[in-house]
Amino acid sequence: MKLDSHLQPWRDYQLAKKFAWDPQQLDFRPDARDWLVLDDREQDVVLNLLSMFVKGEEAVASELAPLLFALGKIGNLREEEMFVSTQILDESVHVEFFHRWFDDVVREIVQHEKYYGENYRALFDDALPHALDALVSDHSPRAFARAFVCYHIVVEGTLAETGYHAIFLACERKNVLPGLRQGIENIKRDESRHIAYGIYALQRLIREDNALLEFVNEELNRLLPIALGVISEAVAPYGDNIPFGIDLMEMTEYAIDQFNKRLGAIERVLT
Numbered sequence: 001m002k003l004d005s006h007l008q009p010w011r012d013y014q015l016a017k018k019f020a021w022d023p024q025q026l027d028f029r030p031d032a033r034d035w036l037v038l039d040d041r042e043q044d045v046v047l048n049l050l051s052m053f054v055k056g057e058e059a060v061a062s063e064l065a066p067l068l069f070a071l072g073k074i075g076n077l078r079e080e081e082m083f084v085s086t087q088i089l090d091e092s093v094h095v096e097f098f099h100r101w102f103d104d105v106v107r108e109i110v111q112h113e114k115y116y117g118e119n120y121r122a123l124f125d126d127a128l129p130h131a132l133d134a135l136v137s138d139h140s141p142r143a144f145a146r147a148f149v150c151y152h153i154v155v156e157g158t159l160a161e162t163g164y165h166a167i168f169l170a171c172e173r174k175n176v177l178p179g180l181r182q183g184i185e186n187i188k189r190d191e192s193r194h195i196a197y198g199i200y201a202l203q204r205l206i207r208e209d210n211a212l213l214e215f216v217n218e219e220l221n222r223l224l225p226i227a228l229g230v231i232s233e234a235v236a237p238y239g240d241n242i243p244f245g246i247d248l249m250e251m252t253e254y255a256i257d258q259f260n261k262r263l264g265a266i267e268r269v270l271t
């Protein structure tokens with residue numbers, strides 16, 4: 001089978017190779033100095049958000065294998081398989097980045113679990129693994145659609161995008177933690193390819209069966225409140241005065257805006 005160099009997953013596969021990066025090359029010494037001048041509440045917000053990224057990136061790294069397996073079973077989607085293989089590496093690099101940051105900057109054991117609320121667990125311990133693990137035995141379009149919606153649109157395209165935006169802005173406003181900011185910039189570039197692939201794949205499925213759009217909408221609307229719940233429960237401990245000028249309303253609006261952009265892109269396939 002000849003590879004189609006015009007397909008988006010193929011082009012993004014090429015970009016993934018071009019923009020590959022190595023967390024070992026980042027310098028975290030300025031972050032270690034900044035860490036000591038942050039107050040307790042500021043440190044806690046950073047630990048809170050980054051703890052969610054640690055488990056989130058670990059979950060998306062290990063949950064991609066069933067997607068790659070299922071794409072192989074469908075056949076004829078070699079370019080997508082090649083792209084997803086780069087995504088698996090990307091997610092492992094993201095996991096490595098956060099572990100290295102905690103080791104070099106915080107330098108003490110952090111109880112990440114204490115930051116995981118009810119909605120966070122519902123998403124990462126239940127919805128995400130269920131949606132992806134189903135692909136081991138179910139290769140129906142609905143099973144693929146459920147996985148892309150949960151993984152690429154809700155977890156990556158709505159929640160992670162919002163979290164990365166918030167932590168990046170927080171550090172930028174205070175002009176601290178440059179190593180963290182650099183890593184997050186790199187991660188955001190990777191994530192934009194991942195999200196674009198999820199939209200591409202959902203468009204392909206809906207083009208093949210227009211009735212799937214209704215199912216996609218149902219799934220999106222089922223999961224959006226959980227994603228928004230993750231945001232509000234994350235900042236709840238800080239009351240009205242969230243460090244770094246983080247604003248719950250602003251974060252929620254940003255998340256809904258991201259969500260609507262993804263939904264609009266998916267729906268455009270039928271126009």
Ligand SMILES: [Fe+2]
Binds near residue numbers: 057
């Ligand atoms: Fe990631």
Ligand SMILES: [Fe+2]
Binds near residue numbers: 091190
């Ligand atoms: Fe990702």
